[in-house]
Amino acid sequence: MQLISDSGSTKTDWCITNDGRIVRRIITQGINPFHQSGQTIYDVLNGELLPELADVKVDEVYFYGSGCREECVPMMTDVLSCAFSHASTIEVHSDLLGAARAVCGMGEGIACILGTGANSCLYDGRDIVMNTPPLGYILGDEGSGAVLGRLFVNALYKNQLPESVLSDFERETGCGMADVIHRVYREPMANRFLASFAPFIHSHLYVPSVRLIVVDNFRMFFRRNVVQYGRPKLPVGAVGSIAGHFYDEFVEAAIDEGFTVGRTSSSPMSGLVEYHSCN
Structure with a gap:
């Protein structure tokens, strides 16, 4: 199972996929690691996202968001690692790279x-x-x-x-x-x-x-x-x-x-x- 997110300061769109098929979509409040602390972000995940995923084993997490500057990536990665301790892959990227991958793919x-x-x-x-x-x-x-x-x-x-x-x-x-x-x-x-x-x-x-x-x-x-x-x-x-x-x-x-x-x-x-x- 993959968990893919598109996050802005206002809301975060989370999508659970399996073999390229969308299984579930969840909306939480926005997450921005440039403006929010690790604890604040974890509280959002724990309070709004994880209860919706109680029956799902997440193997891979791909987080794309505003505020994911290079210096903020380690903190965001740590928070996601705490929330999804069994995931084998956790990646954090900027919303701009997310846009590029979405519209250009591998071209x-x-x-x-x-x-x-x-x-x-x-x-x-x-x-x-x-x-x-x-x-x-x-x-x-x-x-x-x-x-x-x-x-x-x-x-x-x-x-x-x-x-x-x-x-x-x-x-x-x-x-x-x-x-x-x-x-x-x-x-x-x-x-x-x-x-x-x-x-x-x-x-x-x-x-x-x-x-x-x-x-x-x-x-x-x-x-x-x-x-x-x-x-x-x-x-x-x-x-x-x-x-x-x-x-x-x-x-x-x-x-x-x-x-x-x-x-x-x-x-x-x-x-x-x-x-x-x-x-």
Whole structure:
């Protein structure tokens, strides 16, 4: 039995597989070893995950997550070893390597994460060989939900969008300009707040000026991140909610910038299950 995880700061998706077949999926709160102690992480595993696996003998554990920097891997590995003492294999990797394995498998490619934040890498079929620093939503993160929200709000309140969009936005979200400014500048997690506008934006893609913001956000992502790899003939695959829900706009931006799109999905899990069934 294999246990494969895709973890972010908000939630962790756990998948039990047997010979490449999904047996069970479990959702727990997010795990991030950069921000959480080993004891905190173990408490999550012991309280939320292990009770769901009482009847399962886990042989292999593959953990992919945000915050799994090189210096955090030993601690995360130790915690998983305590929780799964009978497992013969325990591996901890970054969410970016998880994305690469999910969309590229064992082939070369450019892999991206496009969710609340954004990241990308050049992948040789085994390892990440180059990464353009994303820099976060203030300094970078082009293509992300947070930047999409920022660009949308900017256009909304600088009269770049139809009045009907402004009316819809304030009615549906309950936010006016003062509320938005307060949430962004006075409260924590402004990136998540800005990214939360993605569903509204998606529901208004029929408005040409709204759709253009989405396409331009992706075009900036290609120009400032993907171009750096110097491999325009490689397919560009992506995982994450923004990539999944704005797939057509992602493809349009890729074509405009001279790239082709590879495997794209809201979640990397199916690709990871496929990858580990072959390895």
